[in-house]
Amino acid sequence: MPSSAGPSIDTITEGGRVTQVGEGQQAEESAPPIMTFGAPTAGEILAERYELVEHINNDSAGRLVWRGVDVVLRRPVAVVLRYPGGDSATEMLQAAVAASRVIHPNLVGVYDAIDEAERAYVVREWVDGRSLREMVADGPLDPGRTTAIGNAVASALAAVHATGMVHGNVHPGTVMISDEGRVVLADARTDGADSQENDVRAIGGILYFALTGHWPHAEAPLHGATAGHGRAAIPDAVRDASGAIAAPRQVRAGVPAYLDDLTMDLLDAGIAPPPSDVLSAELARLDIPVEDDGYLEPAGPLRFAADNGEEPSPLASVAGRKVAVGIAGLLAVALVGLLIGISILGNDDETPETEPVARPSSSAPATEATPAAVRKLSVTEVRIVDPDSKLRDELGGAEKVIDGDADKGWDTDTYTRSNFGNTKSGMGVWIDLGEERTVKSVQVSLSATGASAQLFAGTTDPPPTSSGDKELFASYKKNPIGQPFEQHDGTTMTFNGFDADAKYRYLLFWITELPPNDRGYQVGVQEITVQGS
Numbered sequence: 458m459p460s461s462a463g464p465s466i467d468t469i470t471e472g473g474r475v476t477q478v479g480e481g482q483q484a485e486e487s488a489p490p491i492m493t494f495g496a497p498t499a500g501e502i503l504a505e506r507y508e509l510v511e512h513i514n515n516d517s518a519g520r521l522v523w524r525g526v527d528v529v530l531r532r533p534v535a536v537v538l539r540y541p542g543g544d545s546a547t548e549m550l551q552a553a554v555a556a557s558r559v560i561h562p563n564l565v566g567v568y569d570a571i572d573e574a575e576r577a578y579v580v581r582e583w584v585d586g587r588s589l590r591e592m593v594a595d596g597p598l599d600p601g602r603t604t605a606i607g608n609a610v611a612s613a614l615a616a617v618h619a620t621g622m623v624h625g626n627v628h629p630g631t632v633m634i635s636d637e638g639r640v641v642l643a644d645a646r647t648d649g650a651d652s653q654e655n656d657v658r659a660i661g662g663i664l665y666f667a668l669t670g671h672w673p674h675a676e677a678p679l680h681g682a683t684a685g686h687g688r689a690a691i692p693d694a695v696r697d698a699s700g701a702i703a704a705p706r707q708v709r710a711g712v713p714a715y716l717d718d719l720t721m722d723l724l725d726a727g728i729a730p731p732p733s734d735v736l737s738a739e740l741a742r743l744d745i746p747v748e749d750d751g752y753l754e755p756a757g758p759l760r761f762a763a764d765n766g767e768e769p770s771p772l773a774s775v776a777g778r779k780v781a782v783g784i785a786g787l788l789a790v791a792l793v794g795l796l797i798g799i800s801i802l803g804n805d806d807e808t809p810e811t812e813p814v815a816r817p818s819s820s821a822p823a824t825e826a827t828p829a830a831v832r833k834l835s836v837t838e839v840r841i842v843d844p845d846s847k848l849r850d851e852l853g854g855a856e857k858v859i860d861g862d863a864d865k866g867w868d869t870d871t872y873t874r875s876n877f878g879n880t881k882s883g884m885g886v887w888i889d890l891g892e893e894r895t896v897k898s899v900q901v902s903l904s905a906t907g908a909s910a911q912l913f914a915g916t917t918d919p920p921p922t923s924s925g926d927k928e929l930f931a932s933y934k935k936n937p938i939g940q941p942f943e944q945h946d947g948t949t950m951t952f953n954g955f956d957a958d959a960k961y962r963y964l965l966f967w968i969t970e971l972p973p974n975d976r977g978y979q980v981g982v983q984e985i986t987v988q989g990s
Contacts, residue, residue, distance in 0.1 A: 497509055497512075497521065497523065497538060499511065499512070502528065503525075503536065503571070503578060503580075504569070504571050506527060506528060506529050506569075507525050507526070507527055507528070507534060507536055507569070507580055508525055508526045508528050509523045509525050509536060510523070510524050510525050510526055511523065511524045513535075519539075520537050520538060520539045521537070521538040521539075521540075522535060522536075522537055523535070523536040523537075523538065524536075524583060525580070525583075527568070527580070532583075533583040533585075534568060534580050534581065534582070534583050535580070535581050535582065535583045535584075536578055536579075536580050537578060537579045537580075537581070538576055538577070538578040539576060539577045539578065540575070540576045541574070541575055541576060541577075542572045542573050542574050542575060542576045542577030543572065543574050543575075543577075546572055546577035549570075549577065549579065550570045550572055550577055550579070552645070553567050553570035553579040553581075554570060555622060556581075556645065557570075557906065558620065558948050558949055559616055559617055559620055559622070559949055559951075560616075560949060560950055560951070561612070561613055561616035561617075561951050562639070562641075562954075563609045563610070563612050563613035563616075563639075563640055563641055563642055564613045564616065564617070564641060564642055564643075565581055565582045565584060565633070565641045565642070565643040565644075566581060566582040567579065567580075567581045567582075568580045568581055568582070581643075582641075584633045584635050584641055584643070585635055585636045586633055586634050586635035586636050586637075586639075587633070587634055588629060588630050588631070588632060588633055588634075589606065589629040589630075589632040589633070589634060589663065589666070589667065590628075590629035590630045590632075590666075590691065592634055593629065593666060593667060593670050596670070597667065597668055597669055597670045597709060598667045598668065600668070600711075600712060600713050600716050602667070603664055603667040603668050603716065604716065604740055604743050605640070606632065606634070606640050606663065606667055607660055607663060607664050607667075607740050608737060608740035608741050608743075609640035609641075609642075610627065610632055610640065610642055610660055610663055611657075611660055611733055611736045611737035611740055612737045612741070612953060612954075613641070613642040614627070614642070614653075614656050614657065614660070614733040614737075615732075615733040615734040615737045615898070615951075615953075616900075616949075616951040616953075617645070617656075617733075618653045618656070618732070618733045618734070619734070619900055619949075619951065620949060623645075623651045623652060623653055623655075623656060624642065624645040624651075624656050625645055625651030625655070625656065626644055626645050627642065627656055627659035627660065627662070627663065628659065628662065628663070628672075629663065629666050629667075629672070629691065630644075631643050631644045631645075632663060653732075653733065654729070654730055656733065657723070657730040657731065657732070657733050657736055658723055658724070658730050660723060660736065661673070661719075661720050661721075661722075661723025661724040661730075662674055662723075662724065664705075664716065664719070664720040664723070665694065665702075665705060665720050665724065666691065668705040668708075668709060668712055668716070668720065669694070669705050669708045669709055670691075670692065671691070671692050671693060671694040671695065671708065672691040672692065672693060672694060673694040673702050673724055694708075695707070695708055702724070704717055704720075704721050705717050705720055705721075715743070716743075719739075734831065734897070734898070734988070735831060737953075738831060738897055738957075741954075741957065742957055831897055831988060831989065831990055832988065832989075832990070833986055833987070833988055834890055834894055834896070834987040834988065834989050835890070835891065836859045836888055836889065836890060836891075836985075836987065837889050837890065837891035838888075838889040838891075839855045839856060839858060839859055839886060839887065839888050839889070839985075840852070840855050840886075840887050840921055841853075841855045841867065841884065841885070841886060841887070842884065842885040842886070842887045842926045842929055842930060842965060842967075843881070843884050843885075843923075843926055844881075844882070844923065844926035844927040844929070844930045845877075845880065845881040845882055846881065846923070847923075849923060850870075851869060851870055851884065852921075853867075854866070854867040854868070855867050855886060857983075858886055858982050858983070858984060858985045859888075859984070859985060860984075861984070862984070863902050863983045863984045864983070865983070866902075866904060866981045866982050866983035866984065867886070867981065867982050868904070868979065868980070868981040868982075869884060869968070869971065869979050869980055869981070870979065871974065871976050871977040871978065871979040872971060872977055872978045872979065873977050873978070874977075874978060875970045875971045875972070875973070875978045876969070876970060876971075877971065877978075878978075882930075882969075883967050883968050883969045884967075884968050885913075885930070885965045885966055885967040885968060886965070886966045886982055886985060887929065887963065887964070887965050888963065888964040888965070888966070888985065888987065889918065889962065889963055890961065890962050890963075890964070890987065891962070892962060893960035893961065893962045894960060894961060894962065894987075894989050894990065895955075895957070895959075895960055895961075895989050895990045896938075896955050896959075896960075896961050896964075896987060896988070896989040897953065897955060897988045897989045897990070898951060898952060898953040898955075898987075898988045898989075899912055899939060899951075899952040899953075899964065899966070899985065899986070899987050899988075900949065900950065900951045900952075900985070900986045900988070901949070901950045901951075901952075901966055901982060901984075901985050901986075902948060902949055902982075902983040902984045902985075903948045903949070903950070903980055903981065903982060903983060904948070904980055904981030904982075904983055905948065905972045905974065905979075905980055905981070906948055906972055907970075907972030907973065908968060908970060908971060908972050908980045909968070909969045909970035910950060910966060910967060910968045910969060910970075911937055911939075911967050911969065912937065912938050912939040912952045912964065912965070912966055912967070913933040913934055913936055913937055913938065913964070913965040913967055914933065914936050914938050914961045914963065914964055914965070915929065915932050915933035915936060915963045915965065916932075916962070916963065917929065917932055917963070918963060929965070930965070930967075933963075933965045933967075934967075938952070938955060938956075938961075938964075939952030939953060939954055939955065964987070966982070966985060968980065968982075
């Protein structure tokens with residue numbers, strides 16, 4: 458059925474928070490859809506593009522969840538339909554637009570949002586796999602897999618939070634694990650009570666659930682329908698007479714002390730959780746295989762400890778929380794350094810002590826550490842790399858990608874085809890950090906959706922000539938870093954997953970496919986931000 462009554466994802470006003478509908482929103486019961494337009498049928502084609510294949514179920518808000526196919530790009534999609542559309546669907550559509558702006562390997566992608574007045578629908582990535590809720594129904598996960606899932610969720614939230622938005626719906630029904638092992642976070646929602654701090658604290662619930670099979674948030678029980686993943690309620694955590702929950706190690710043998718400590722600190726309302734990017738960095742360092750014949754128990758991540766009556770050191774004060782560390786070791790040194798650096802950022806005039814305050818725990822005494830701040834790195838030089846151009850007339854304006862103004866940027870010319878008119882292998886933005894640095898993430902804001910790009914690293918700085926650009930690209934393309942983004946549907950790319958032990962000075966953001974505009978194919982790079990230490 459053709460559709461032209463409403464705006465597409467590019468023309469709806471963006472909402473303040475990210476929402477990906479149709480995966481795991483919880484409610485006591487599902488409200489049936491009000492259909493005045495006629496029920497959708499298998500084989501129906503929406504917007505002359507999305508063919509409905511199979512009705513999966515209804516989500517907790519009464520929206521119909523269908524498996525479909527994008528007949529243009531020949532890829533599977535999920536289609537979430539709401540009846541009616543119009544004003545009542547505005548929030549859903551606006552939130553879908555917001556979701557489409559954040560592209561990350563651990564976030565379910567949102568492709569389209571259309572309002573036909575009688576109905577509205579959102580088209581998003583189809584994930585073949587199971588929710589964490591369904592996976593743990595077969596039994597709690599081992600600490601290694603739990604850490605990997607927590608890392609993926611924290612990384613996804615870091616990308617969302619970097620845009621100023623909030624997810625607001627992190628629980629076992631919205632964490633999906635694909636058949637290939639990819640972990641993705643879906644179905645955010647808008648709620649004025651949501652906050653980035655609550656998002657991070659919810660990761661504690663994810664860790665607790667994965668380790669024990671129990672849900673620690675009695676005030677937010679999961680009784681409702683989770684789209685496609687069953688209705689069984691998750692058991693509440695084991696509690697004492699005062700209502701305090703038992704630690705994972707009290708519920709199940711073999712949970713490492715560092716993971717037990719971190720989980721309980723995140724769940725403790727009296728302890729301020731770290732920012733999502735800091736937590737992601739910590740979990741990434743701990744994302745290591747666990748042997749079947751015995752759990753590895755390295756020194757764990759920093760604990761965000763409550764006041765134990767001891768005098769806090771300058772090091773321990775980070776946004777009002779005190780920090781204690783686990784068993785001595787290289788990993789603990791690196792992790793302690795991470796938050797020491799953040800403390801330094803908060804007070805450049807004082808030199809912090811190197812001995813953190815510890816509270817009684819199952820971990821060993823703290824150790825000294827070398828400061829290592831996670832922050833926005835300065836860029837000493839930036840230029841456009843265009844090895845296949847003869848005219849070299851697109852090189853101006855590179856400085857705009859690091860000027861802090863997202864409304865100004867560097868633009869390519871307009872081409873007749875998405876692959877630079879079949880005349881170039883691509884174009885890139887070369888970045889010099891001035892010295893070798895540890896890189897945690899690179900975020901790139903673009904002017905339009907639908908571009909493809911990769912990130913490379915190198916060690917050479919050839920002259921900015923045609924031959925120099927050829928030499929540079931030939932060298933750098935041998936060393937891809939982060940994740941490639943191909944045919945993505947958002948304007949923000951976040952590259953992470955960097956080797957924690959590697960250092961980089963020169964980076965190359967390389968564009969391979971251009972998105973369409975009203976005259977051809979073109980994109981602007983508005984801002985590039987490098988985070989690291």
